[in-house]
Amino acid sequence: MSDCVTIALDAMGGDRAPGMVVKGAEIALQRHPDTRFLLFGAEQKVRPLLAKVPRLAGAVTVQHTDEVVADDAKPSVALRTSRQTSMRLAIEAVADGRANGVVSAGNTGALMGIAKFVLKMLPGIDRPAIASLFPTRRGESVMLDLGANVECDEENLIQFALMGDVFARTVLGLMEPTVGLLNVGSEDMKGNDAVRGASARLRSTVSPIHFYGFVEGDDIAAGTVDVVVTDGFTGNVAVKTAEGTAKLFGEFLEATFRHSLSARIGYLFARGALRKLRMRSDPRRYNGAIFLGLGGIAVKSHGSTDAFGFANAIGVAVDMKVNGVLDKIRVELARVSQAPFAPEPAL
Amino acid sequence: MSDCVTIALDAMGGDRAPGMVVKGAEIALQRHPDTRFLLFGAEQKVRPLLAKVPRLAGAVTVQHTDEVVADDAKPSVALRTSRQTSMRLAIEAVADGRANGVVSAGNTGALMGIAKFVLKMLPGIDRPAIASLFPTRRGESVMLDLGANVECDEENLIQFALMGDVFARTVLGLMEPTVGLLNVGSEDMKGNDAVRGASARLRSTVSPIHFYGFVEGDDIAAGTVDVVVTDGFTGNVAVKTAEGTAKLFGEFLEATFRHSLSARIGYLFARGALRKLRMRSDPRRYNGAIFLGLGGIAVKSHGSTDAFGFANAIGVAVDMKVNGVLDKIRVELARVSQAPFAPEPAL
Numbered sequence: 203m204s205d206c207v208t209i210a211l212d213a214m215g216g217d218r219a220p221g222m223v224v225k226g227a228e229i230a231l232q233r234h235p236d237t238r239f240l241l242f243g244a245e246q247k248v249r250p251l252l253a254k255v256p257r258l259a260g261a262v263t264v265q266h267t268d269e270v271v272a273d274d275a276k277p278s279v280a281l282r283t284s285r286q287t288s289m290r291l292a293i294e295a296v297a298d299g300r301a302n303g304v305v306s307a308g309n310t311g312a313l314m315g316i317a318k319f320v321l322k323m324l325p326g327i328d329r330p331a332i333a334s335l336f337p338t339r340r341g342e343s344v345m346l347d348l349g350a351n352v353e354c355d356e357e358n359l360i361q362f363a364l365m366g367d368v369f370a371r372t373v374l375g376l377m378e379p380t381v382g383l384l385n386v387g388s389e390d391m392k393g394n395d396a397v398r399g400a401s402a403r404l405r406s407t408v409s410p411i412h413f414y415g416f417v418e419g420d421d422i423a424a425g426t427v428d429v430v431v432t433d434g435f436t437g438n439v440a441v442k443t444a445e446g447t448a449k450l451f452g453e454f455l456e457a458t459f460r461h462s463l464s465a466r467i468g469y470l471f472a473r474g475a476l477r478k479l480r481m482r483s484d485p486r487r488y489n490g491a492i493f494l495g496l497g498g499i500a501v502k503s504h505g506s507t508d509a510f511g512f513a514n515a516i517g518v519a520v521d522m523k524v525n526g527v528l529d530k531i532r533v534e535l536a537r538v539s540q541a542p543f544a545p546e547p548a549l
Numbered sequence: 550m551s552d553c554v555t556i557a558l559d560a561m562g563g564d565r566a567p568g569m570v571v572k573g574a575e576i577a578l579q580r581h582p583d584t585r586f587l588l589f590g591a592e593q594k595v596r597p598l599l600a601k602v603p604r605l606a607g608a609v610t611v612q613h614t615d616e617v618v619a620d621d622a623k624p625s626v627a628l629r630t631s632r633q634t635s636m637r638l639a640i641e642a643v644a645d646g647r648a649n650g651v652v653s654a655g656n657t658g659a660l661m662g663i664a665k666f667v668l669k670m671l672p673g674i675d676r677p678a679i680a681s682l683f684p685t686r687r688g689e690s691v692m693l694d695l696g697a698n699v700e701c702d703e704e705n706l707i708q709f710a711l712m713g714d715v716f717a718r719t720v721l722g723l724m725e726p727t728v729g730l731l732n733v734g735s736e737d738m739k740g741n742d743a744v745r746g747a748s749a750r751l752r753s754t755v756s757p758i759h760f761y762g763f764v765e766g767d768d769i770a771a772g773t774v775d776v777v778v779t780d781g782f783t784g785n786v787a788v789k790t791a792e793g794t795a796k797l798f799g800e801f802l803e804a805t806f807r808h809s810l811s812a813r814i815g816y817l818f819a820r821g822a823l824r825k826l827r828m829r830s831d832p833r834r835y836n837g838a839i840f841l842g843l844g845g846i847a848v849k850s851h852g853s854t855d856a857f858g859f860a861n862a863i864g865v866a867v868d869m870k871v872n873g874v875l876d877k878i879r880v881e882l883a884r885v886s887q888a889p890f891a892p893e894p895a896l
Contacts, residue, residue, distance in 0.1 A: 274736045310734075339797055349733050352741050386696050386785040387657075389621045394699050394782065419789025423797035432786075435741065438733040439783050440790045442766025447794040450686055450770035451830065455802070458819070458826040465822035472815025475808035479801055 206236050207523045209516055210292040210301035213243030214270040215308025217506050220244070223307070224251040226512025228258040233513070234520045237261065240295050242288040244268055267291055271312045273505070280312035281319055289313060293320045296498040303499030303519035305490070307512060313502055314350050314493060321498035326535055329354075330495035331362045332434070332502065333369055334441065336488055338425025344370050345422065345430040348491055349438035356399035359383065359431055363404055365494045366429035367411050368534035372527045374428065382417035382427035384436060392416060396433065410537075445485045452483065490515030492522065499528055553583050554870045556863055557639040557648035560590025561617040562655025564853050567591070570654070571598040573859025575605040580860070581867045584608065587642050589635040591615055614638055618659045620852070627659035628666055636660060640667045643845040650846030650866035652837070654859060660849055661697050661840060668845035673882055676701075677842035678709045679781070679849065680716055681788065683835055685772025691717050692769065692777040695838055696785035703746035706730065706778055710751055712841045713776035714758050715881040719874045721775065729764035729774035731783060739763060743780070757884075792832045799830065837862030839869065846875055 213220040245266040284290040295301040331347035370379035404413040459469040489511035503515035560567040592613040631637040642648040678694035717726035751760040806816040836858035850862035
């Protein structure tokens with residue numbers, strides 16, 4: 203029981219919910235057999251799905267609710283009217299200790315707003331950020347914010363840098379991760395006030411962060427730094443642009459192998475290696491973005507993902523818990539907030 | 550002589566200048582034999598390069614200057630101190646009618662600042678935007694702004710939409726191009742004030758633009774719309790992110806074919822088709838961004854490009870002139886400015 207991790211699932215969030223949530227939980231259970239699930243959603247929809255997967259059914263407790271946060275609900279409205287929604291109930295299960303983390307593929311803004319309200323912020327952090335790992339030439343890096351904060355000031359960016367640094371230390375296991383600020387050029391004068399101001403402070407010799415400087419869009423895939431820090435507008439566009447480009451390239455590649463008889467034969471020989479490439483660049487592998495800065499583990503899945511992608515998002519929450527990432531972030535934040543260079547103290 | 554297009558080249562701009570400028574001009578001359586070049590730069594460096602390419606030498610007039618705009622010069626400083634630089638002289642050749650367009654791989658901000666000052670803006674346009682074509686699932690689309698304006702308000706975005714619309718009509722030959730605003734979601738409430746305000750006005754029934762609505766990062770490669778409108782910060786990051794992702798995917802693909810003997814054999818069979826794929830996704834093919842909104846043709850090449858990429862940027866300038874794009878933009882802007890929905894009149 204002590205090794206058991208319990209994940210609260212918003213069964214009704216996402217384009218293909220609740221089907222992909224249930225199937226995703228089943229896949230996740232195969233990978234993490236000690237996981238238990240609290241499933242929040244419409245019983246009449248969820249029960250028949252669970253009946254088909256008896257092995258999962260034994261690891262699941264269903265809590266019924268008919269209410270769902272609409273995909274187009276404003277975060278403020280969702281927060282006020284969410285009391286009985288599957289999303290809110292799943293988040294509250296984390297707050298009251300019944301679950302170790304929550305995963306939802308629902309409305310991102312609502313999830314962030316409700317999670318912030320229910321789980322509260324970590325000391326020293328004004329706003330949470332959405333962070334995710336992504337594949338690079340050198341392995342994996344982390345980028346934040348991917349959409350929680352459409353507008354960010356200098357102080358927000360610095361807090362993101364701190365959280366990203368701690369996340370890379372704990373999740374990627376790096377001793378001294380490099381941190382870069384996403385900008386339109388590498389020179390000091392480039393960019394807006396927020397990135398220039400944050401850069402000046404991060405360059406300070408008393409900064410606890412190994413600050414690389416400005417990075418540009420092509421540095422993301424190159425893996426120039428371990429942590430890419432940006433505002434939520436730019437980060438959201440960048441990560442979706444990368445996904446879209448990878449998808450297009452994959453389609454071009456498929457068309458290439460249909461191009462001629464010779465190319466078809468070539469495909470037969472290279473099939474095994476190409477399958478590995480497809481797996482390596484499968485965006486579902488990187489599904490599951492973490493809300494950093496909250497007092498609990500909350501993971502956002504892509505709304506359009508399938509069961510395989512949702513299982514990965516569950517895996518992210520399980521890993522966060524198993525590796526004690528949240529506690530490490532708390533400790534690290536306390537440590538860096540002792541440094542002369544620190545986030546603004548919460549007064 | 551009447552069909553002759555003269556392009557002014559900043560011989561000293563770009564990481565590999567002046568070598569790649571001279572070689573790029575040679576490649577461009579093969580593609581566009583009626584082109585003539587005015588080359589601005591250090592004669593002692595340029596002359597020996599030209600001596601090696603006699604065919605090009607006959608199509609080139611060199612105008613000597615020792616001064617160069619530094620890569621890290623602030624646009625305002627560059628403008629004040631640029632009088633004798635290769636960049637400034639090349640732009641002035643367009644203003645005084647000796648050249649039909651200018652191409653530079655130098656400092657983007659300086660090029661924009663000087664071009665704006667020397668070539669002036671088109672009526673009804675407050676700020677120029679950097680626009681470029683890019684490959685999509687459906688063919689080609691145009692995106693702007695790619696970095697001229699780090700911060701943009703609602704009015705700027707609307708002017709970019711108008712210019713992008715006209716550009717797609719004239720360069721892509723589309724009767725009714727679709728225009729989308731890049732955002733972090735498709736719902737009305739998403740994004741910042743600038744995109745929400747611009748969207749509301751572009752949705753107006755009297756708008757002369759076929760406005761699709763908000764698009765997201767993955768819509769760029771999907772080709773969801775013909776024209777993607779965004780601020781220069783986001784656009785710059787998005788286009789470089791796409792380039793970096795495509796490059797990484799290409800590297801993964803290469804590694805895939807080295808993966809096993811079977812994969813190597815597969816490569817031999819698929820080689821021809823893969824070469825086509827490589828050409829199709831070669832970012833140099835899309836080198837050459839247009840400064841839209843100026844009273845003259847100015848094309849910015851990537852600073853790190855090679856001769857092949859620079860030749861493409863020259864090709865963009867030649868095409869703009871041959872197809873009379875600038876005049877068409879003038880006419881279209883005058884037409885749309887008659888509409889009830891119009892850019893703010895220049896008072």
